[in-house]
Amino acid sequence: MLRLFLGKKRSKGDLAVISFMVKKFGYRPKDLELFTRALTHKSYSNTKDELKSNERLEYLGDTVIDLIVADYLFDKFPDKDEGFLTKVKAKIVNRKMLAAIGAEIGIAKHIRYKTGRSIRIATIEGNAFEALIGAIYLDSNFEITKKVFNTRIIRNYINLNEVLEQEIDFKSALLIWGQKNKLQIEYRITEEASRENDYLYTSVVVINDKKWGLGKGKSKKEAEQQASNETLELLGLQ
Known part of the structure; x- marks a missing residue:
């Protein structure tokens, strides 16, 4: 009866995940199963029928991070146009940056995967x-997740000045990759739409006749x- 009153007894693994979330994110999980799933790679879940991998949560988290960073930059740079905001956001939410943040907070030691x-x-x-x-988003709400990300991640792990100093030239990077791999890359303007006395162009990248x-x-x-x-992201090059 006492155990029921106090709640389920936590394993060492559970306590380690809770401690990690509190220390690195300033967030105490309510539904711990969400967070253990977030730390479960498919190579591990595939070995046990009852386990689910983190792939669906990864998809959701990617979208939430994108919106949080877009909102942050929108407020941070009120005088900058959409092109500038899009480029800076791309440097923050790309795979390389998120992997670097994951490494810096020591996430690897908590991930369950098959060695x-x-x-x-x-x-x-x-x-x-x-x-x-x-997982934080599902366990709480968007506003709390945004606060966690802004105060714990952007403030501690993202050097915005360093990001702004980096030259952002996605086209050059793609063309260099194409040359190295002997691929033909071309750009096609598919639409030119007039919008309030201004033009909006739509371009598509074509690699070896594939869009x-x-x-x-x-x-x-x-x-x-x-x-x-977008092409670099689709190719997994950033």
Whole structure:
């Protein structure tokens, strides 16, 4: 009866996850199962019928992070246009940055995955980080998740000045990759729409006659940059 009153007895693993979330995110989980799932890679869940991997939570977390960062930059730079905001957001939410954050907070030691396989630790760190943000969102709400991300992640792990100093040229990066791999890359403007005395261009990247990323912008150059950025993401190059 006393155990029922006090609640379910926690295992060492459960306590480690709770401690990790409190220390690194300033958040105490209510539904702990969400967070253990967020830290479960498919290589581990595939070995046990009752377990679910973190893939769905990763998908959700990716979307939540994208919105939080977009909202943060929108308030941070009230005088900047959509092109600037999109480029800066892309540098913050890309796979490399999220994997680096995951590594810095020490997420790897809490991830359940099957060893002895050709698994890139950096990849599963970034994915698990996104999944944890998805778990926080489901365990609370958007406003709390936004507060956690802004105060614990952006403030402690993202150097915005350093991000702004980096030259963002997605098109050059894509073309260099294409040259190295002997692939033909071209850009096609698929639409030119007039909008309040201004033009909005839509560009698509075509690699060896196959369409990849789409981009929109007030100039052809901006549209091509955004199309290149989406293509790099689709190819898993950032």
